[in-house]
Amino acid sequence: MASENGCGLCKIKVDSIGVKKGGEILLSDVSFHLHCGELTALIGVNGAGKTTLVKSILGEIHHEGSVSFESHNGEKISNITIGYVPQHLDFDRSAPVSVEDFLLVGRTNSPVCFFKNKKLKKEIDEALEIVGCKELKGRSLGSLSGGELQRVMLANALYPLPELLLLDEPVSGVDVAGSEKFYEVIRDLKQNYHMAIAMVSHDLGIVRDFADKVVLINKSVLKSGKAEDVFNSQEFKSSFYSLNEGEEKQ
Amino acid sequence: MNLIYEFMSSVLPFSWADYKFMINAFVAVLLIAPLMGVLGTMAVNNKMAFFSDALGHSAFTGIALGVLLGIKNETISLIAFGVFLALIITRVKNKGRASSDTVISVFSSTSIALGLLVLSYGGGFSKYSAYLVGDILSVTGNEILCLLITFVVVIIIWCFIYNKLLVISVNRELAASRGIKTTVYENIFVIVVAVVVMMSIKWVGILLINSLLILPAAAARNIAKNSRQYLSFSVLISVACGIAGLFTSFYCDTSAGATIVTISAIVFFATYVFRKNK
Numbered sequence: 001m002a003s004e005n006g007c008g009l010c011k012i013k014v015d016s017i018g019v020k021k022g023g024e025i026l027l028s029d030v031s032f033h034l035h036c037g038e039l040t041a042l043i044g045v046n047g048a049g050k051t052t053l054v055k056s057i058l059g060e061i062h063h064e065g066s067v068s069f070e071s072h073n074g075e076k077i078s079n080i081t082i083g084y085v086p087q088h089l090d091f092d093r094s095a096p097v098s099v100e101d102f103l104l105v106g107r108t109n110s111p112v113c114f115f116k117n118k119k120l121k122k123e124i125d126e127a128l129e130i131v132g133c134k135e136l137k138g139r140s141l142g143s144l145s146g147g148e149l150q151r152v153m154l155a156n157a158l159y160p161l162p163e164l165l166l167l168d169e170p171v172s173g174v175d176v177a178g179s180e181k182f183y184e185v186i187r188d189l190k191q192n193y194h195m196a197i198a199m200v201s202h203d204l205g206i207v208r209d210f211a212d213k214v215v216l217i218n219k220s221v222l223k224s225g226k227a228e229d230v231f232n233s234q235e236f237k238s239s240f241y242s243l244n245e246g247e248e249k250q
Numbered sequence: 251m252n253l254i255y256e257f258m259s260s261v262l263p264f265s266w267a268d269y270k271f272m273i274n275a276f277v278a279v280l281l282i283a284p285l286m287g288v289l290g291t292m293a294v295n296n297k298m299a300f301f302s303d304a305l306g307h308s309a310f311t312g313i314a315l316g317v318l319l320g321i322k323n324e325t326i327s328l329i330a331f332g333v334f335l336a337l338i339i340t341r342v343k344n345k346g347r348a349s350s351d352t353v354i355s356v357f358s359s360t361s362i363a364l365g366l367l368v369l370s371y372g373g374g375f376s377k378y379s380a381y382l383v384g385d386i387l388s389v390t391g392n393e394i395l396c397l398l399i400t401f402v403v404v405i406i407i408w409c410f411i412y413n414k415l416l417v418i419s420v421n422r423e424l425a426a427s428r429g430i431k432t433t434v435y436e437n438i439f440v441i442v443v444a445v446v447v448m449m450s451i452k453w454v455g456i457l458l459i460n461s462l463l464i465l466p467a468a469a470a471r472n473i474a475k476n477s478r479q480y481l482s483f484s485v486l487i488s489v490a491c492g493i494a495g496l497f498t499s500f501y502c503d504t505s506a507g508a509t510i511v512t513i514s515a516i517v518f519f520a521t522y523v524f525r526k527n528k
Contacts, residue, residue, distance in 0.1 A: 058427050060423070060426065060427070082427070084424075084427045086421070086423065086424060086427075089420075089421055089424065090421065091420050091421050092295070092297070092419075094471065095295055095419065095420065095471075096470075096471055096474035096475055096476055096477060096479065096480040097416065097419075097420060097476065097477055098475060098476035098477065100476070101416065101476055101477040101478075102417075102420065104413075105413040105414075105416050105417050106417070106428060108413065109410070109413060110409070110413075111408075111409050111412040111413060112412070112413055112416070112477060112478075113412070113477045113478040113480070113481045113482075114478070138475075138476070140475050140476065141420065
């Protein structure tokens with residue numbers, strides 16, 4: 001799949017997504033394209049509907065519109081594979097599940113506590129190598145640091161190889177060294193696998209450094225384009241700065 | 251069965267092996283204990299300890315239902331009601347309107363009350379009080395055959411649902427995002443737990459059944475690092491405590507169920523201290 005995506009012409013079309021909940025409009029007519037080999041940052045103030053958008057793309061909530069994949073020769077796939085890295089995985093840290101167990105369960109139906117296929121074990125070694133976590137294989141999920149856990153989640157999201165990698169504030173609450181390492185891995189992925197990456201982020205510094213494209217959202221798409229263009233736009237200023245002024249006034 | 255009796259009494263040089271009921275109980279423990287050990291791991295992982303407790307208590311209503319409907323074999327009404335209740339609790343819990351411990355508590359107390367209400371009608375409750383503590387020495391050869399079939403079926407189902415349950419136990423949303431039908435697998439699991447609990451309740455007792463399910467897994471969890479260790483320790487602890495408890499009860503003349511659970515509890519605390527020191 002990697003070679004097919006390599007042309008950079010294929011894209012994920014997010015087409016007029018709309019979500020209503022109890023009469024309130026959470027999102028309306030959100031449309032944008034996510035190109036392969038590009039990182040698109042989704043930004044917006046709190047309550048702008050970023051999480052709702054993520055859930056719609058994942059198909060977890062009822063929504064209008066569609067998300068589809070279009071390959072370089074115009075072929076359309078409506079049921080795309082999405083690799084998802086959640087914001088903050090809430091789980092029982094005392095659970096005896098090793099990193100290897102966790103990555104194996106996605107790949108096989110035979111109970112991982114008994115059957116460990118050599119080929120799959122090798123695959124897992126490779127997957128952990130990609131995210132720079134090879135040494136974590138035998139550790140239990142609960143003993144990982146925030147940054148390590150997110151990289152393991154990333155390894156998990158990369159199987160089966162997705163058309164779209166969706167990151168929901170992947171390193172919020174992770175220390176600086178941890179998040180730097182995470183973004184290094186993301187940059188490698190973008191270059192080597194040419195997958196489309198969408199990332200929800202609050203950290204505008206990171207967005208400026210890493211994003212090829214930025215989509216500013218507040219219920220609908222306010223502005224999209226290169227990071228510099230969006231950051232200098234009137235829409236961006238009125239979204240973020242008016243809020244800041246408001247806070248200062250308080 | 252006769253073959254087993256002869257084999258056992260010739261191979262095992264213990265005085266208990268001369269008694270048929272002890273051999274029956276021994277075989278029953280060898281079947282029930284590993285099942286409980288296996289199912290317990292996921293019950294604990296998915297924070298269902300309280301759920302299975304409520305399930306055990308609901309046995310009262312199951313029996314009462316059987317009496318009302320005139321079903322001769324109480325096990326049938328027990329299992330039917332157990333499965334029904336397990337599915338209802340899971341459904342209400344997943345709706346998420348009230349916190350799950352409240353939901354389970356409501357169902358638990360309601361089913362105890364309802365069962366007691368019916369069974370105590372006309373002052374006849376004492377007939378059923380045997381269910382409270384159970385008696386593993388009352389297992390018959392036919393029942394062991396039933397247990398064996400259940401054992402095989404449960405292990406087969408388990409192999410199919412294990413991986414999915416493991417992902418769900420880590421995080422439901424993550425499992426859903428990977429295309430796992432969480433509700434389906436959860437329902438299959440609670441049905442299996444309900445069937446096993448209800449099948450064994452006659453021998454283990456309403457008051458103790460949950461400890462048999464939860465204690466070995468909880469103990470194993472204290473010392474296990476990965477899912478293989480977790481499952482093997484849980485089964486090992488469950489079987490070892492089951493056998494040790496049965497024999498201790500034979501020689502000390504105590505209730506078998508209570509002795510098994512007490513020994514499991516000791517193992518739990520031992521592993522707990524071990525974890526603290528780790």
